[in-house]
Amino acid sequence: MIKSFGAIATMYTLPTLLFRASLSGAIVTLAVLMAKIGGPLIGGMFVAFPAVFLSAAIITYWAHGKEFSRAVMKVLMISGALNVMVYAVGIRYLVVPYGILYGTLFSYIISALFAAIPYLSVVKRRV
Numbered sequence: 802m803i804k805s806f807g808a809i810a811t812m813y814t815l816p817t818l819l820f821r822a823s824l825s826g827a828i829v830t831l832a833v834l835m836a837k838i839g840g841p842l843i844g845g846m847f848v849a850f851p852a853v854f855l856s857a858a859i860i861t862y863w864a865h866g867k868e869f870s871r872a873v874m875k876v877l878m879i880s881g882a883l884n885v886m887v888y889a890v891g892i893r894y895l896v897v898p899y900g901i902l903y904g905t906l907f908s909y910i911i912s913a914l915f916a917a918i919p920y921l922s923v924v925k926r927r928v
Contacts, residue, residue: 811864825856853881880919888912 836844857877862870891908899907 817864821856821860824859828856853877853885857881876919880916883919884912884916887915 832844832847835847839847854874854877858870858874861873888908888911891911892904895907896904898904
C-alpha cells in the first residue's frame, strides 16, 4: 500500500523554477515534435501523457523523494487521467465555437470542476 502524505512546504528558488520550467518545456517540445512526426493521433497521446505525468513524477521525486512521488502519482492515476480527458474533450468541442481564448478558458473551468471530485474524495478519507 502506498502511504499518503500531507502538504510539504517547498522553498521556490530561481534555479528551481528555471529547472522545472525547462524540464516541462522540453517535455512539451518533445510532444509537439511527436505530433509533427506522428500526426494528430500520436501527437495527442504524447501531449496528454508526458506533459502531465512525466514532469510531475520527475519534479516531485527530485523535490521530496521516491515515497512522496509515489503518493502523488497514486492520486494522479485517476484524477490526472480524468482531468486530462475532460480538458481534451472540452478543447475539442469548445475552441471552434468560442475561439481559442474562451474555448481554452471554458475547458479549463470544466476540468477544474471535475478535479474537485477526486480531490474531495481524498480529503474526505484523510479526516
